[in-house]
Amino acid sequence: MRAWKERCSSAPGNKVNQTTPSTSSLNYAQAEYERSRQPGYAYIPGDLALGAQRVLEIGCLGAHGLISLREQHDRRAWWLGVELSSQWCDEARKLIARHGQAHPNGHLLVVQADGTQLPCRAAQFDLIICKLVLPYADNRGLLAEMARALSPSGKAILQIHVPRYYILLVLDGVRNLSKWSVYGIRCLLNYWIFCLIGRQVRFQKVTDMPITRARLMTLLQEVGLSLVAVQPHKTLPTFVLAKSDHGE
Numbered sequence: 114m115r116a117w118k119e120r121c122s123s124a125p126g127n128k129v130n131q132t133t134p135s136t137s138s139l140n141y142a143q144a145e146y147e148r149s150r151q152p153g154y155a156y157i158p159g160d161l162a163l164g165a166q167r168v169l170e171i172g173c174l175g176a177h178g179l180i181s182l183r184e185q186h187d188r189r190a191w192w193l194g195v196e197l198s199s200q201w202c203d204e205a206r207k208l209i210a211r212h213g214q215a216h217p218n219g220h221l222l223v224v225q226a227d228g229t230q231l232p233c234r235a236a237q238f239d240l241i242i243c244k245l246v247l248p249y250a251d252n253r254g255l256l257a258e259m260a261r262a263l264s265p266s267g268k269a270i271l272q273i274h275v276p277r278y279y280i281l282l283v284l285d286g287v288r289n290l291s292k293w294s295v296y297g298i299r300c301l302l303n304y305w306i307f308c309l310i311g312r313q314v315r316f317q318k319v320t321d322m323p324i325t326r327a328r329l330m331t332l333l334q335e336v337g338l339s340l341v342a343v344q345p346h347k348t349l350p351t352f353v354l355a356k357s358d359h360g361e
């Protein structure tokens with residue numbers, strides 16, 4: 114669990130760069146929640162959550178994003194967070210309890226599950242959020258599950274790490290003599306191995322790898338998702354997606 118916090122707060126170009134690392138994960142999630150409510154900050158781009166009645170976040174960490182989205186929402190909705198780490202599920206439940214399990218805009222539930230095997234029926238959600246999770250999961254499996262769970266008129270928001278993210282992590286790490294340089298090198302190695310053999314290898318210590326926009330487009334086509342809009346970023350771009358036959 115500590116690794117997420119450290120990486121989130123030290124990685125170059127990361128959206129949580131300005132967060133002061135705190136002593137506990139709950140404090141970290143609370144700080145992220147507070148940051149997401151600051152003027153000018155948007156957990157997801159624009160007004161994409163407006164009107165959504167069934168919202169799923171894959172890899173919700175401490176549920177800070179879902180809690181703040183629920184508060185800013187325009188109606189009662191059904192909110193579900195799926196998180197692989199049982200520790201982060203515990204932290205998320207504590208944060209939800211702190212901010213009100215029952216809320217006028219609907220009940221928020223976090224379940225422990227793998228985003229590549231979502232515990233839901235097909236076409237259940239009209240908004241799916243998946244931010245900064247793809248590098249840690251089987252890329253095709255996760256995108257295929259997003260496509261399966263998305264309703265025909267729904268939108269999915271996907272934020273990814275492009276290779277430049279890890280290149281900057283290495284350079285930053287070398288400059289500051291930080292262990293993240295080694296970590297970044299491992300992630301880039303994973304990516305190069307992937308380029309050589311064409312499949313994701315899951316090493317025990319470091320499974321993460323970046324994804325290029327070109328590779329993402331290929332996978333989206335394969336799983337039946339299409340690109341609606343892009344929010345560019347030099348290391349962590351965000352994509353708005355729809356089912357292929359309903360995309361633009």
Ligand SMILES: C[S@@+](CC[C@H](N)C(=O)[O-])C[C@H]1O[C@@H](n2cnc3c(N)ncnc32)[C@H](O)[C@@H]1O
Pocket residue numbers: 117121171172173174175178195196197198201226227228229243244245246249250251
């Ligand atoms: C970098 S954090 C991003 C958290 C949050 N989405 C945000 O943007 O603040 C990645 C999260 O994804 C979770 N995760 C990694 N692999 C996952 C998987 N296969 N299924 C569900 N969650 C996963 C991690 O446990 C972690 O909480």
